[in-house]
Amino acid sequence: MLTLHIVPYNEIADLTSIGRIRKLLNLAKEDKIVLLEGRLRKEEEAELIQATMEEINKDFRGIELATIDAISKNSDGFAKFKNAVASVILGDRQGLTVIGPANVVKAIKKDPHKIELLAREGVRRRKR
Amino acid sequence: MIPTFLKKAFGRWKSLFKKRRGTMKLGLYGPPNSGKSTLANRICLDWLGQELGSVSNIPHETREIQIKEQVTIKSKDGDELIFNLIDTPGIATRIDYEDFLKYGMTAPKAKKRAKEATKGVIDSIKWLDEMDAVLVVLDATQDPYSQVNITILGNLQARNVPVMIVANKVDLRKANIKRIKTAFPQYPIIGVSAKYGKQIDEFYDSLFELADR
Secondary structure, eight states: OOEEEOOOOHHHHOOHHHHHHHHHHHHTTTTTTEEEEEEEOHHHHHHHHHHHHHHHHSOBBBBEEEEEEESSSTTTHHHHHHHHHHHHHOSSSSSSEEEEETEEEEEEEEEETEEEEOOOOOOOOOOO | OOOHHHHHHHHHHHHHHHHHHTTTOOOOSSSSSSSSSHHHHHHHEEEEEEEOOOOOSSSOOOOOOOOEEEEEEEEETTTTEEEEEEEEOOSSSSSHHHHHHTTTTOOOHHHHHHHHHHHHHHHHHHHHHGGEEEEEEETTTTTTOOOOHHHHHHHHHHTTOEEEEEEOOOTTTTOOOHHHHOOOSSSSSSETTTTTTTTTTHHHHHHHHHHHH
């Protein structure tokens, strides 16, 4: 059975970068698909990949990750300005991040406007 | 008519080359199997007469940072660019040793390769801070919207590192540079076949054009 864990931005807003990454990675390591309201910072995305690599073992094979922006790259200047102001006031809560453990999620296909998550058939469950 | 954002991107490259000729670190980044090492070998073979590292169809062939110092490229006008070329392991979010078994590897070899590959990804990310300029090498036959591509480019942008995207494998029928241009319109993009040398002169010229603007 697939478990979808929704993380509202409030839950990570006050955490440090390490705290955010640990929270998301721990959920993924519990074989949960994480749906985060908003986005990590660019540097945090790289740190998440780094932390993932450090924890790969015979049970945990890594993650599939995808983000979607609140506005497209081709948006006009005013839309970008509005988005930038909202980010300053509200934090990076705009957009969406999907993180899935690699042994549950086969692939995440993405285009600028949608994310498709393909789950594995017969998911390998870890012994706890 | 060159759009303003392209002028800005080229302008950043220009100032960087002018400031740091002879000392700059030029990194090759990208996902596994995009052809980074093939491009590094092409550059080294063309200008130094020797290759930098091995290449393979099996992902994560490059698992350690490879550096070739003092690579000198000459233009038709006799101008020179000197840089240290840094080939990095492909960045991935998942590494499963079972994937390597499909290539006929034994389980112990596959596990060893997977372990080395995870370290390689970590090293690649750590080295982002060291780069003066980066060529992001993408396989032009693959979907460019992968999160790895977006994360690499986003991190380079956050660090103010000048970037040019190299759309590799244009010799293949499935190659689609237009798709990469649509995905990343804010970056200069050049299509090449590092394996066969297709458009490689244009690639070298583009480095000089960037340097001379």
